[in-house]
Amino acid sequence: MAATKAIELEIGERTVRISNPDKPYFADRGLTKLDIVNYFLAVGDGILGALRNRPTTLERWPGGWFEGAKLSTRMDNKGDAFYQKRVAKGAPEWVETATIKFPSGRPADEVCPTELAVVAWAANLGTLTFHPWPVRRPELDSPDQLRIDLDPQPGTDFKSAAAVAPVLRELLAEHGLEGFPKTSGGRGLHVYVPIEPRWNFVEARRAVIAVGRELSRRMPEQVTVNWWKEERGERVFIDYNQMARDRTIASAYSVRPNERARVSAPLRWEEVDEVVPDDFDVLTMPARFAEVGDLHAAVGEKAFSLESLLELSAKHERDFGEGDMPYPPEYPKMPGEPKRVQPSKDRDRPKE
Numbered sequence: 001m002a003a004t005k006a007i008e009l010e011i012g013e014r015t016v017r018i019s020n021p022d023k024p025y026f027a028d029r030g031l032t033k034l035d036i037v038n039y040f041l042a043v044g045d046g047i048l049g050a051l052r053n054r055p056t057t058l059e060r061w062p063g064g065w066f067e068g069a070k071l072s073t074r075m076d077n078k079g080d081a082f083y084q085k086r087v088a089k090g091a092p093e094w095v096e097t098a099t100i101k102f103p104s105g106r107p108a109d110e111v112c113p114t115e116l117a118v119v120a121w122a123a124n125l126g127t128l129t130f131h132p133w134p135v136r137r138p139e140l141d142s143p144d145q146l147r148i149d150l151d152p153q154p155g156t157d158f159k160s161a162a163a164v165a166p167v168l169r170e171l172l173a174e175h176g177l178e179g180f181p182k183t184s185g186g187r188g189l190h191v192y193v194p195i196e197p198r199w200n201f202v203e204a205r206r207a208v209i210a211v212g213r214e215l216s217r218r219m220p221e222q223v224t225v226n227w228w229k230e231e232r233g234e235r236v237f238i239d240y241n242q243m244a245r246d247r248t249i250a251s252a253y254s255v256r257p258n259e260r261a262r263v264s265a266p267l268r269w270e271e272v273d274e275v276v277p278d279d280f281d282v283l284t285m286p287a288r289f290a291e292v293g294d295l296h297a298a299v300g301e302k303a304f305s306l307e308s309l310l311e312l313s314a315k316h317e318r319d320f321g322e323g324d325m326p327y328p329p330e331y332p333k334m335p336g337e338p339k340r341v342q343p344s345k346d347r348d349r350p351k352e
Contacts, residue, residue, distance in 0.1 A: 004020055004021055004022040004023070006018060006019045006020065006021070007021050007034070009037070009041075009120060011041070011115075011116055011117040011120050012115055012116060012117055013117075014092075014094060014115070014117035016117050016120045016121050016124065017124065018033065018034060018037055018120075018124050019124060020033060021033055021034035021037075022034065023064065024064050025061070025064035025065065025128075025261075026064065026065055026259075026261040026282070027064065027066060028067075028259060029259075029260070029261055029281075029282075029283070031261055031282060031283075033064070033123070033124070033126075035282065036123050036128065036255060036282065037120050037123045037124065039255070039263075039282045039285070039286065040116075040119050040120060040123055040253070041116065041120065042285075042286035042289065042290075043253045043285060043286060043289045044116045044119070045293075045294055045297075046252060046253045046266070046289060046293075046294040046296065046297075047116075047119055047130070047251065047252070047253040047254075048113065048115070048116050048119065049252075049294055049296065049297055049299075049300055050130070050132060050251040050252045050253060050254075050296065050299075051113040051119065051130055051132050051251060052113060052114060052136075052300070053098075053112060053113075053114060053136040053137045054098075054112065054113070054132035054133055054134075054135065054136055054137075055097075055098040055100045055110040055111070055112050055132070055133045055135065055140065056110060056111050056112065056113060056130050056131060056132040056133070056251075057083050057084065057085050057110065057130075057131040057132075057248055058083070058084040058111060058122050058125070058127040058130065058131075059071070059081065059082075059083055059084075059127060059128060059129035059130070059131060059250075059257075060081060060082055060083075060084055060125055060126040060127050060128075061080065061081040061126045061127075061128050061257055062081075062125065062126035063080055063081075063126070064126075065081075065128065065257040065258070065261070066080075067259070069081060069257065071257065081126075081257065083131070084125075085108050085110055086108045086109060086110065087109050087110065087111050088125060091111075091121070092121065094115070094117065094118070095111060095118050095121060096111075096112050096113075096114050096118075097109040097110060097111060097112050098110055098112035098137050098140060099140070100133065100140060100246070101140075101141075101245075102245070102246050103244070103245050103246055103330070103331045103332060104332065110133075112137060113130075128254070128255040128256070128257055129185075129250045129251075129254040129255060129256060129257070130250070130251045130254050131248035131249070131250060131251065131254075132248060132251050133246075133248060134146075134147055134204070134243070134248075135197070136197075139197040141200060141201070142197035142198065142199065142200060143195065143197065143199065143200075143201060143204040143243070144194060144195055144196070144197040144303065145192050145193065145194055145195060145299065146177075146192070146193040146195055146204060146207060146208055146211075146243065146306075147190060147191075147192055147193075147208075147242055147243060147249050148168065148179070148190065148191040148192075148193065148208060148211060148212075148238065149184075149188065149190055149238070149239040149242045149249060150164055150165070150168070150188055150189040150190070150191070150236050150237075150238065151188045151236065151237045151238075151239045152187050152188055152236050152237075153224075153229075153232045153233070153234060153235055153236065153237050154234065155233075155234030156234055156235065156236055157187055158183075158187050158188070158189065158276060158277055159273075159276075160222065160235075160236050161187075161188055161189040161236050162189060162272045162273045163222060163273070164189075164215065164219060164222060164223055164236050165181060165189060165191070165269070165272045165273070166269075166272075166273075167215060167218055167219055168191060168211070168215060169269060171211065171214055171215065171218070172191075172193060172211075175308035175309055175312070176304060176305065176308055177193050177304045177308075177309070178193065178194075178298075178302065178304065179191040179192065179193045180192045180193075180194075180266065180295070180296050180298065180299050181266070181267045181269060181272055182252050182264055182265055182266045182267055182295075182296065183262075183264055183265045183267065183275070183277050183280060184249075184250060184256075184264055184277075185250060185254065185255075185256030185258075185262045185263055185264040185265075185277065185280075186256060186258070186262070186277065187277065189272070190249055190264070192296065192299050193304065194298070194299050194300070194301075194302045194303050194304060195303060195304050195305070195306050196303045196304065196305060196306070197303075198305075198306070199306050199310075201243065201244065201245040202334070203306065203310060204243050204306065205240060205241070205243040205244055206310065206313045206324070207243075207306050207309035207310055207313060208238070208240045208242075208243045209225065209240045209313065209324075209325055210309050210310075210312040210313040210316060211238065211309065212225035212238030212240050213225050213316055213322060214312065215238060216238070221235070222235055222236060223235055223236050223238060224236070224237055224238070225237070225238050225240060225325070227241070227325055227326045228326075228342055228343055230342065230343065230344055231343060240325065241327065241328055244327060244328065244331065247328070250264050251264065252264050252265070252266050252296045253265075253266075253285070253289075255282060260278055260281050261281050261282040261283075262277055262278065262280060262281045263280050263281055263282060263285050264280075265279075265280035265285060265288070266294065266295035266296040267295065268295060323336055323338070324336045324337050324338065325337075325338065326338060326339075326340045327340070
């Protein structure tokens with residue numbers, strides 16, 4: 001297909017150039033690059049609310065999504081898609097950045113959206129999914145969100161995660177917290193808890209571990225917090241390492257790279273067990289957003305204390321000997337972290 005002429009969009013006070021607007025991005029659904037840009041503009045208050053003042057990794061699909069496309073998880077940009085953690089060269093001067101530090105201590109200047117034009121600019125580069133950090137400028141080392149990732153394991157599905165949701169909501173309420181659910185855009189469910197930016201990443205992660213352990217006690221046949229896949233079984237995994245530094249979750253309203261062009265959709269709690277991920281995609285979400293508005297708006301307005309969950313974490317360690325849990329393999333060894341050895345390969349593990 002011959003390249004189509006670039007167009008310019010006036011977004012707020014900015015002019016954003018959209019190159020090759022008719023380029024297929026989800027060919028099976030007839031969606032073009034311009035369709036994706038217009039989708040983000042239609043949910044503008046929502047996507048900007050999810051990203052504003054947050055360092056954000058861009059998941060770029062410059063050739064669009066297609067069956068068999070590969071997402072490079074390395075930083076060599078050698079796939080059909082890749083993660084961009086540093087601001088692109090030649091970015092307009094109004095694309096602001098924030099300097100974050102990776103677990104290694106190395107810094108990087110990441111895109112830090114402050115206006116909707118930045119979202120459109122990123123979409124023109126092929127960004128489908130935005131991965132914001134759970135921090136906002138200027139407190140870049142102090143999370144203002146707990147992100148609880150309910151990840152269905154093989155043999156389970158979205159309905160399995162939805163069945164855990166009311167128990168999670170009840171647990172949060174017991175600790176004086178309010179959560180805000182959304183679909184992941186895949187098979188899972190995410191719950192965001194806005195918190196005061198008074199604690200560091202290690203403490204926020206320990207709080208999520210405490211939530212996962214308590215859920216697994218209440219629902220042992222349905223929930224696991226075990227890091228090693230061989231120990232998870234057909235249960236919903238509470239992926240606590242999504243709260244580790246530099247680990248991120250697809251933002252609300254992000255487009256996911258799948259055949260339906262699903263989006264990550266904020267939900268009301270009473271909807272969680274009534275919907276399926278296919279209900280929310282690039283074509284259906286604008287009308288829903290026009291009807292219900294941004295169901296995650298309060299995530300940026302409220303802030304709760306972590307003290308009760310950290311007390312629960314201390315209780316788990318004191319009463320059950322449950323301390324820290326393994327970090328992802330690319331992380332430096334952390335104080336108090338147990339061995340990162342797959343249980344079936346751990347020669348020092350006592351025989352049962």
